[in-house]
Amino acid sequence: MSNTLFSLGLGIGTKNSIGNWLEVYYPQPLLNPSVDVIEAITSSVDYQGGNAVIELTPDIWSSIASKLQSIDTELTAKVAPFKASTQPTVATILATDEAPTSVPEGYLKLQLLSHRLVKPHHVNLDGLFSVLPNVAWTNRGAIDINELPQRQIEARLQGEVIDVMSIDKFPKMTNYVIPSGVRIADTSRVRLGAYLGEGTTIMHEGFVNFNAGTEGTSMVEGRISAGVMIGEGSDLGGGCSTMGTLSGGNNVIISIGKECLVGANAGVGIPLGDRCTIEAGLYVTAGSVVTVLDDAGTAVNKVKARDLAGEANLLFRRNSVTGAIECKTNKSAIELNEALHANN
Amino acid sequence: MSNTLFSLGLGIGTKNSIGNWLEVYYPQPLLNPSVDVIEAITSSVDYQGGNAVIELTPDIWSSIASKLQSIDTELTAKVAPFKASTQPTVATILATDEAPTSVPEGYLKLQLLSHRLVKPHHVNLDGLFSVLPNVAWTNRGAIDINELPQRQIEARLQGEVIDVMSIDKFPKMTNYVIPSGVRIADTSRVRLGAYLGEGTTIMHEGFVNFNAGTEGTSMVEGRISAGVMIGEGSDLGGGCSTMGTLSGGNNVIISIGKECLVGANAGVGIPLGDRCTIEAGLYVTAGSVVTVLDDAGTAVNKVKARDLAGEANLLFRRNSVTGAIECKTNKSAIELNEALHANN
């Protein structure tokens, strides 16, 4: 048996009435667990190697808890109660970072991201959409969509209501983990699998998809599409848009550098370097023709916005007299021409 | 007694403390029910013809269930339990599609829409706003707003909280029906009375008002205003706006044809034909003066956007050098002039 693993999750989850997993909650997922932890778990469960999802009985949880006690008291405190669970429990063991092939595997990977154990783009999520079921997320937990009408009628007879908050393959993050040092004004706007750096505030109009997020401190009032990362100290203004690879017209992954500001109701379809600003209300797409200004404010050149991808210290604005999209730089005309040619 | 009906709903609902209806849930509303179903219901209840709302007792539900059993087992399974309800139950019988005059009638019509039994604009909703009460939608169901403070205090004394999710005349759709083949990331954004075609995904930033929706497959990350329909295969980008007749400056009903794309943070104030695109960030209002380009990209004419209403194969963009709103077509200059003149 290998003494290294990619990841290990001890979880408690929900199945539908015919025994299919709907979701799994891992209170403390592990990345590259220690040899001692691996030994404590694999000696208790029937692990045959590879990537495995092993459902567990109360007896086994007692065994795991007693072996884990001296190794990781925090983890033990979280999983020891599983022996009394009325719900299905599971050990998900990932020897390697293969594409997920089951609900418990997919949920483990999403929780690795939101626990900040792996960064977006650094875990294999291939085929995740087809692995995850579409679930009704309710005030009574995850419910199979097909079983919902009967449950709703039963609740109604008692004068209660099943509140359906989401019909989606991805639950909201905060019912699984709340990373330290964040505020999320409306949690329905952050999917499980989001990566939120310490010091991030997601305001009511903010949104973060899975496999996306913030490196560190950020005020986010705009939308972070799947795959997009926002650098330390950058802010997204209210209602602003980062173009996603799922919805946009190209396959370039958008990212935002450090200390940038994307203004309210603005949008960006290119990767931004550090200390860039996009004026409120301006949408810069990759194909926008941009008039580039030097440090004196003189027009030097016209380029497609995609040619400015990754450049630092740019200010994008729409000239309110001529209507042209301009990019103000902090470079002289000579420096600017050299830089633009270097991109060609 | 007529042997045809416009609609029939068997429901369970909520009343306030003085006996006024707040809302009604119909697990399986019927459009043009069969003669057999009509006979099973009307022979059990005191129906005098016309449009009627008839409250029912446990005995009558037993009678209805026994008569329905051989006619519609699915419906029977849903309403047979009503005999044990602690909540008021009702048979709402609509002989004709008159303007709704009561809460049970209004709720039946909204549920016909969301069950895809009728399409937006094809059911009479005149005066609906004045018929429906403003309700507090909570984790304990519908509560009369005036009764909420007392209920909140009672809950607080027990260390509980009544979570008020909405104060509105319209509840969210998903607590009444989840049509097949849809995802709705944040259900608070889809009102009862929305019509969502099979294959529709409403992302977190999407929104669908009542009497509005999608014909078929659509990715919706923008707002579908009351009355607006989106054609098969069309996508609405994040935060985009369709101008509603309630809020806009005109009374033209906006619609979007097939296979269109309205970009992120864009907006549209005219009906779009098939295969049209509006660039991210561009708001085209009916009064916008648009420079029309032929298939070679040459400016041919200037028209108001409303003159392009319903035309297919248009690409709207703002020229990022001149600031002009342009409409690129796939027609030659000659074809274009003919088409534009035909509109006059």
Next chain:
Amino acid sequence: MSNTLFSLGLGIGTKNSIGNWLEVYYPQPLLNPSVDVIEAITSSVDYQGGNAVIELTPDIWSSIASKLQSIDTELTAKVAPFKASTQPTVATILATDEAPTSVPEGYLKLQLLSHRLVKPHHVNLDGLFSVLPNVAWTNRGAIDINELPQRQIEARLQGEVIDVMSIDKFPKMTNYVIPSGVRIADTSRVRLGAYLGEGTTIMHEGFVNFNAGTEGTSMVEGRISAGVMIGEGSDLGGGCSTMGTLSGGNNVIISIGKECLVGANAGVGIPLGDRCTIEAGLYVTAGSVVTVLDDAGTAVNKVKARDLAGEANLLFRRNSVTGAIECKTNKSAIELNEALHANN
């Protein structure tokens, strides 16, 4: 003992496991309470003057209720049940409008605002952010973030889930007060401390921060930033933005006059006078250079938008042929020049 007070609140709240306040609900906060009410309360509790937060026992609530009975029956009906509370209860007495120094004080002030007892900018909220803790707002009430994982596991073992709706210093308003004559389609979009005038509708895309709101009737489908007030009869179109002092580039407090319309996806970075319109999709920042047109539509001058702050009867639009931001006025060229010079 003084016989005047700034405010008095009798509340029931939530503490974490080590006895720190998380939040307090005041069913009927009082501004400048009557001498009789002051006497009834201060003679029952150990009040030493100044601003004080006094936790109360069941006995004291019986005393308060009996003394209040003949003075304010409505208030008595609300607080008499507190004697049976399982939760901590409190009398918060504010002799003066000092900066809040505790959670009960901060919550009292926010509730004064949302009860329409004080208007935004008319109550001292200095330092509020540092006074209020970041709280997990759940379907089981307020929970200390650090205590949430353990609570979540316990719920999971029973097949239940703690739904975390918000991680924020500010709760949503509607779990504390629903002012008369409002609709709020998605209550997660209105923070406690918002001031909503009678006749206000906040649609799903609307948002209102604390210390901000509407003077009277308004249809709000856009975002009202902290500090911003909207005049009677003004509407905010879907997704529109009012620039906040927290996020914007200046420290001018934005306000909107009476009978204004800010169009869908538009934005405003200057205070607007009465009867102004901003075209859908146009963002006017303080630094935008605006071409001013007279009542005949002739360009008269170019000014920064900030120079038009507070002027009435302006229509802002982007010329869809030239791309210039224009401001159409109802003044003659001569009147206009005089008015613009007066601003200098």
